[in-house]
Amino acid sequence: xxxxxxxxxxxxxxxxxxxxxxxxxxxxxxxxxxxxxxxxxxxxxxxxxxxxxxxxxxxxxxxxxxxxxxxxxxxxxxxxxxxxxxxxxxxxxxxxxxxxxxxxxxxxxxxxxxxxxxxxxxxxxxxxxxxxxxxxxxxxxxxxxxxxxxxxxxxxxxxxxxxxxxxxxxxxxxxxxxxxxxxxxxxxxxxxxxxxxxxxxxxxxxxxxxxxxxxxxxxxxxxxxxxxxxxxxxxxxxxxxxxxxxxxxxxxxxxxxxxxxxxxxxxxxxxxxxxxxxxxxxxxxxxxxxxxxxxxxxxxxxxxxxxxxxxxxxxxxxxxxxxxxxxxxxxxxxxxxxxxxxxxxxxxxxxxxxxxxxxxxxxxxxxxxxxxxxxxxxxxxxxxxxxxxxxxxxxxxxxxxxxxxxxxxxxxxxxxxxxxxxxxxxxxxxxxxxxxxxxxxxxxxxxxxxxxxxxxxxxxxxxxxxxxxxxxxxxxxxxxxxxxxxxxxxxxxxxxxxxxxxxxxxxxxxxxx
Numbered sequence: 001x002x003x004x005x006x007x008x009x010x011x012x013x014x015x016x017x018x019x020x021x022x023x024x025x026x027x028x029x030x031x032x033x034x035x036x037x038x039x040x041x042x043x044x045x046x047x048x049x050x051x052x053x054x055x056x057x058x059x060x061x062x063x064x065x066x067x068x069x070x071x072x073x074x075x076x077x078x079x080x081x082x083x084x085x086x087x088x089x090x091x092x093x094x095x096x097x098x099x100x101x102x103x104x105x106x107x108x109x110x111x112x113x114x115x116x117x118x119x120x121x122x123x124x125x126x127x128x129x130x131x132x133x134x135x136x137x138x139x140x141x142x143x144x145x146x147x148x149x150x151x152x153x154x155x156x157x158x159x160x161x162x163x164x165x166x167x168x169x170x171x172x173x174x175x176x177x178x179x180x181x182x183x184x185x186x187x188x189x190x191x192x193x194x195x196x197x198x199x200x201x202x203x204x205x206x207x208x209x210x211x212x213x214x215x216x217x218x219x220x221x222x223x224x225x226x227x228x229x230x231x232x233x234x235x236x237x238x239x240x241x242x243x244x245x246x247x248x249x250x251x252x253x254x255x256x257x258x259x260x261x262x263x264x265x266x267x268x269x270x271x272x273x274x275x276x277x278x279x280x281x282x283x284x285x286x287x288x289x290x291x292x293x294x295x296x297x298x299x300x301x302x303x304x305x306x307x308x309x310x311x312x313x314x315x316x317x318x319x320x321x322x323x324x325x326x327x328x329x330x331x332x333x334x335x336x337x338x339x340x341x342x343x344x345x346x347x348x349x350x351x352x353x354x355x356x357x358x359x360x361x362x363x364x365x366x367x368x369x370x371x372x373x374x375x376x377x378x379x380x381x382x383x384x385x386x387x388x389x390x391x392x393x394x395x396x397x398x399x400x401x402x403x404x405x406x407x408x409x410x411x412x413x414x415x416x417x418x419x420x421x422x423x424x425x426x427x428x429x430x431x432x433x434x435x436x437x438x439x440x441x442x443x444x445x446x447x448x449x450x451x452x453x454x455x456x457x458x459x460x461x462x463x464x465x466x467x468x469x470x471x472x473x474x475x476x477x478x479x480x481x482x483x484x485x486x487x488x489x490x491x492x493x494x495x496x497x498x499x500x501x502x503x504x505x506x507x508x509x510x511x512x513x
Contacts, residue, residue, distance in 0.1 A: 382402025
């Protein structure tokens with residue numbers, strides 16, 4: 001994503017169909033069938049303006065509105081329906097009518113909210129890693145393989161992150177079940193990688209870019225000009241123990257790819273992400289990993305009509321997925337923001353046009369999907385256990401922590417690299433750091449929990465993640481962006497939680513026991 005530093009967290013905000021309850025007294029849907037733009041004294045509808053830029057919109061229906069009536073309203077306003085989700089009352093549409101959203105919002109018996117998913121016209125990478133990928137050199141690969149012990153993968157000596165959450169010990173008991181699938185909602189996954197192919201689930205993979213799931217063979221792979229982000233994430237979750245390369249946190253489970261990033265820019269727009277959650281829900285995926293924020297807004301303020309609609313649509317999608325048995329894990333972001341504060345400067349939004357600096361309150365302006373109800377929010381740590389210098393945080397915001405890498409926290413590994421090593425397209429391996437790398441560690445542990453407790457609900461899995469986490473107190477010092485150790489004055493603690501680590505660092509060994 002253009003998200004080299006989004007924030008993440010869940011706060012109890014009224015999202016979903018609950019927002020529509022107060023509209024039940026409004027006129028019936030049939031009343032909305034009157035033509036838009038009537039001329040004075042006539043019933044003839046004016047032809048919609050189509051001179052504006054072509055934008056994508058989400059339209060969220062009221063409780064009693066029908067998708068059929070909503071589609072007709074979209075067409076009368078000069079829109080084209082791309083897809084609709086009757087299960088959650090969301091319609092995705094394109095329109096060049098500058099008044100499209102305004103005209104639909106006026107039909108209050110049909111729509112709770114309507115908003116553009118972007119600020120720039122439709123065109124025929126935004127993720128939470130910090131910095132660029134470092135490719136594994138042949139020398140470092142040989143050095144790791146030379147120090148590997150019996151039972152280790154050739155590159156596992158460099159995987160300090162597995163040992164930090166005792167995943168290496170967990171694998172001696174249980175690698176995870178083939179009946180559990182983790183969906184990587186991301187930039188696509190190279191399923192031909194030899195460390196991913198054994199565990200890849202093609203039948204649960206798709207390309208959701210544009211808002212409609214394309215399950216054509218290979219559609220889920222990264223674009224030629226795309227990011228290696230999703231492939232790296234997938235390897236951390238489920239790279240196979242097959243005598244090749246690295247091991248994933250849950251090397252016995254399956255991994256699926258749900259591509260949602262645009263070609264060329266790798267931006268993640270609402271219509272694609274809604275499609276991703278709905279696809280995961282309908283395909284029986286148990287856990288999703290979400291290492292991104294939804295473009296173009298780092299924080300979505302519900303006082304804005306467009307941003308409000310994005311929060312509503314995604315809130316409906318994630319809650320539907322949760323009801324269908326999906327646990328969603330999301331990264332806290334790399335802005336080093338205190339997500340429990342009352343004011344944050346957002347100087348990157350909108351990221352598909354010209355950013356306009358603004359000060360927001362993260363309690364009411366949400367980073368999505370991270371701050372949606374039911375989503376597990378993850379901060380990042382380094383080899384020494386400190387919060388990673390880039391990781392966002394927040395007391396009562398972060399649920400758990402996991403290794404995301406930190407170049408200043410150097411491990412005693414053959415490569416002495418504090419970043420996270422995993423798979424990259426083309427059969428290679430590389431290092432990344434970011435809360436994007438922390439999230440898949442938690443998703444992997446959640447998959448191990450689901451393997452051990454196949455009937456556990458998403459809320460039960462989340463409760464187990466928190467209860468089994470290794471408690472971590474606020475440190476006295478922490479690394480800053482320059483590598484200097486500074487006082488950890490921003491860490492707060494209360495009720496067994498800290499702002500840096502939430503309930504603690506996830507534990508894979510406890511998950512399998």
